[in-house]
Structure formats: C-alpha cells, structure tokens
C-alpha cells in the first residue's frame with residue numbers, strides 16, 4: 001500500500017510538466033460526461049412532446065432533436081481532443097521516463113549489469129515504460145469520467161425523482177462491493193503476470209545471444225524445457241489475472257440488472273400514479289444504464305491502472321537502483337601518467353561470503369609488460385576490473401603514479417587505460433566511427449594511420465565500402481579477429497599510457513592472429529601493459545608474470561625465474 005502511494009506520488013511528479021494539458025483533458029472529460037448525461041433529459045423532453053395521436057408539438061420536438069445532435073457532436077469532438085491530448089502526454093512521459101532509465105543505466109555499477117538478465121533490463125526500459133504510460137492515461141481518463149458519471153447521475157436522478165434515486169442508492173453498496181473485490185485482486189495477479197513476462201523476455205534474449213553455444217552443446221531441448229516452464233508460469237499468472245476479470249463480468253451484469261429492474265418498477269409505479277411523466281420514465285431508465293456503466297468498466301479500468309502501476313514500480317525500481325558512489329573529488333584528475341602502478345594489500349570478492357582476492361601486492365614500473373596467467377576463475381579478469389575501477393576493492397590500495405585511484409575521478413583513470421578484450425564491443429556505425437569512438441574529432445588521416453598501425457587497414461580496404469562500411473549490431477558482419485583489430489586501432493588512435501589486453505583464445509585464423517600479435521606488440525612498446533595472456537610468446541616476453549590461483553598470486557617473476565622455480569608455472573608450461 002505504502003509502495004503504491006509512493007508510486008502514485010512519483011507518477012504525479014512525472015505528470016507535473018504536463019499539468020496544463022492534464023487540466024484541459026479533465027475539463028474535456030467533464031464536458032463529455034455533462035453532454036452525455038444531458039442526452040437522457042433531452043430524450044425525456046422529446047418523449048413528452050408526443051402526448052397522443054395528433055397531439056405532438058413538432059416545433060419543440062425538432063428544437064430538442066437539433067440540440068441532441070449538437071450535444072452528440074460536442075461529445076464526439078471533445079472525446080477526440082481528449083484522446084489526442086492524453087496520447088500526447090503519454091508519448092512525452094514515455095520519452096521522459098525512458099531517458100531517465102537509460103541515463104541511470106550509465107550510472108549503475110557494472111555489478112548491476114553483471115548480475116541482472118539483460119533481457120529483463122531491456123524489458124523494463126522498453127515494454128514496461130510503454131505499458132505504464134498507455135495504461136495510466138487510458139485508465140485514468142476512464143476512471144475520472146466513470147466517477148463523475150456516477151456522482152452526476154445521482155444528482156440528476158435526485159432532481160427528477162427522489163424515490164427512484166433511493167432505489168439506485170440502495171443497490172450501490174453491492175456495486176461498490178463487487179468493484180472493490182475486483183480492484184483488490186487484480187493488482188496482485190497482474191503484477192505477477194508482468195514479472196513473468198519479463199522473465200520470459202530474459203530467457204529469449206539469453207537464448208538468442210548464446211544460440212551457437214546452445215546448438216554446439218545440443219542443448220536445444222533443455223533450453224526449450226526451460227522456456228516451456230517459464231511459458232507455463234506466465235500462462236498460470238495470466239489465467240489467474242483473467243479469472244478475476246472474468247468474475248467481474250457476470251457480477252457487474254447482475255448489479256446492472258438489479259438497478260435497471262428497480263428503476264423500471266419504481267418508475268412505472270410512479271408513472272401510473274401521475275408522479276412522473278412518460279418522458280421522465282424514459283430518462284430515468286436511460287440513467288439506470290448510464291449509472292452502472294462505470295461499474296461494468298471497473299475491471300478494465302482497474303486492470304489498466306494496476307498493470308500500469310506494476311510496470312511503473314518496476315521501472316522506478318531500476319531508476320532507484322543504487323548508483324556508483326560519486327567520485328571523492330570531481331576535480332582531482334589522474335594526469336601525467338607514465339605507467340607506475342602499485343597495488344598494496346588488496347582484498348576483494350564479488351560475493352562477500354566467498355573469498356577471492358586476498359592480500360594482493362604488486363609493484364609495476366612504467367613501461368613494464370605484465371602477463372597475468374592462471375586457470376579459469378583464478379581472478380585474472382577481476383584484477384582488471386579493480387584496476388579500471390569497475391569494481392571497488394574491499395580494502396587495500398591501488399596507486400597510479402603515486403595517486404590513490406580512489407582519490408581521482410574514474411573518468412581520468414579510464415582515459416589512461418586502453419582496453420582490448422576478447423569480447424569486443426563495436427557499435428552499429430561505420431568502421432571509421434568505430435575507430436574514432438574515443439576521439440570523435442579525429443581526422444580521416446588519423447583514423448587511417450591508427451588502422452595501419454593496428455594492421456587493420458588492409459582488411460578494411462577490401463570491404464565493399466572501406467572505412468564507410470557499417471558494422472552491424474554486435475559486429476556480426478566481421479570476423480572475431482577483424483573485430484579485435486578494429487578495437488586495437490581504436491586504442492592506437494587514443495594512445496593512452498597504459499594498456500589492458502585480453503588475448504583471444506579462439507575463433508581467430510592464424511593470419512589474423514599473427515597480425516593481432518604484431519599489433520599488440522607495437523601497442524605495448526613504452527606502455528605499461530597488463531595482459532591476460534594465453535600465448536606463450538607474450539608470456540615469455542613479459543617483464544613480469546603473475547601466476548594466479550584462487551585469487552592469490554602464487555608465483556611472480558619472469559619466465560626464466562619461474563621456470564627455475566619448478567612450481568605451478570613450470571607445470572603449466574609443461575602441460576602445454
């Protein structure tokens with residue numbers, strides 16, 4: 001309940017820039033309700049002009065009919081304007097909230113993206129935002145007009161006849177009870193439906209991303225089972241939600257019939273005793289139908305609104321996620337970096353109950369080449385995550401050029417590192433734009449020079465559109481090796497003083513691999529480099545090799561020293 005209130009408060013905040021439009025929309029809703037409710041009065045008056053055969057006041061009747069047509073036209077135009085305004089506000093709101101959510105994504109720690117399904121995050125930003133705004137405005141408009149119709153109908157009925165009004169009021173508690181029951185139950189079920197739908201998006205997204213792996217392991221049937229399970233869960237949730245909506249229909253129809261019958265009988269009795277004209281009877285019967293309409297629609301309205309609230313709550317939860325802590329001092333930059341790095345007594349683990357890096361110490365001099373080797377899961381990538389401040393250490397310090405990396409801005413740390421990982425990231429843009437990603441104002445000559453240095457120029461030139469070739473989303477129209485060469489060219493252009501390289505282990509042909517190797521070597525000259533190394537040549541030429549096991553540096557030295565030690569490294573080498 002408290003959460004609902006909070007969500008409502010935030011929705012109102014979101015709507016506040018569009019206050020004026022909302023007021024106009026509400027005024028139009030009032031016009032619609034008034035003109036609609038005026039029609040039965042006019043109908044009654046029209047009926048009363050027809051007294052008996054040969055006794056019809058045609059002049060009065062035609063005036064009333066013209067007025068009725070005007071009222072209908074006003075209703076239609078107002079309805080159109082209201083829908084246009086509401087849709088306009090909805091689109092603006094979608095834009096605003098999506099911007100907020102996307103902006104937030106940039107400020108979230110990497111751990112959030114690492115530990116949440118990408119599909120679910122996408123679902124929040126795309127589907128939930130749409131459903132939220134659409135449902136909210138449609139539901140709100142209907143709710144408002146419905147409530148107004150109920151109140152005004154009672155008032156009008158009261159002016160026509162007190163007894164008929166009393167009949168309607170007597171049945172109202174039952175109508176409220178039914179509506180209340182539906183409202184209470186729908187939220188729960190629609191929330192669960194929305195969550196399960198998001199989970200399913202997550203599964204589909206994961207499946208598409210890992211399709212080749214799934215096929216490689218012939219895991220299709222297991223993945224399918226997983227999907228079926230989630231599909232079934234969604235079916236159950238949807239069915240529960242629909243079940244409640246389905247109860248609503250017969251229940252509200254029953255209330256309608258009661259109101260109608262009550263008004264008809266009371267009206268007929270009053271009419272034969274002369275306390276009500278035939279025209280008035282026609283009016284009150286029409287009002288009996290109008291009155292129950294909002295109760296009939298309640299299930300739809302509540303569903304819209306509750307679903308919209310559920311979606312809003314999920315989007316707000318993303319927007320409220322804890323951001324990375326701001327930089328300690330946003331004016332303290334890491335500058336004039338030669339590449340001296342000192343790691344002292346660093347402790348870190350992702351899951352605080354599972355120890356990983358413990359008492360890590362390292363002293364790297366400018367220009368040194370550090371190879372990080374070790375079995376999978378030993379913490380190689382973790383060291384890189386800590387150096388780049390993607391994750392913060394639990395204790396200990398990392399200093400670059402004597403400056404603690406926690407005292408300077410993250411941006412200035414990252415600007416000093418060039419990173420080429422196995423999992424290359426290219427954007428859906430031209431090759432030229434991709435290379436110039438870190439230096440958008442680079443001239444074509446600079447881009448070409450960087451590509452030549454990265455040994456990427458020759459393959460780029462062979463592409464049909466050369467440097468203007470558009471890289472597809474995820475870079476699928478390029479080979480893994482070509483993608484990595486582009487990433488190297490990107491770093492060549494930015495020339496940072498330190499490098500982080502993750503050598504590719506697979507899916508690269510020998511020619512390209514040789515090119516990458518040469519490009520890596522060229523890049524590393526004079527730059528402090530941390531290489532998650534898989535190639536023996538890189539490891540042998542390293543100034544220092546860190547042998548990691550279970551988050552600890554178990555051996556450290558150059559190739560010769562480590563071989564002489566005849567320890568874990570020696571065994572690793574012999575195993576190759």
Ligand SMILES: Nc1ncnc2c1ncn2[C@@H]1O[C@H](COP(=O)(O)OP(=O)(O)OP(=O)(O)O)[C@@H](O)[C@H]1O
Pocket residue numbers: 111114115350351356374375376377378379380381382383
């Ligand atoms: N984002 C994360 N959240 C939680 N645990 C993680 C995360 N990333 C890695 N781990 C865990 O931390 C440990 C070290 O992982 P890390 O990725 O540093 O190993 P690695 O040596 O780079 O392995 P590989 O050679 O397979 O890439 C592993 O047990 C891994 O499961």
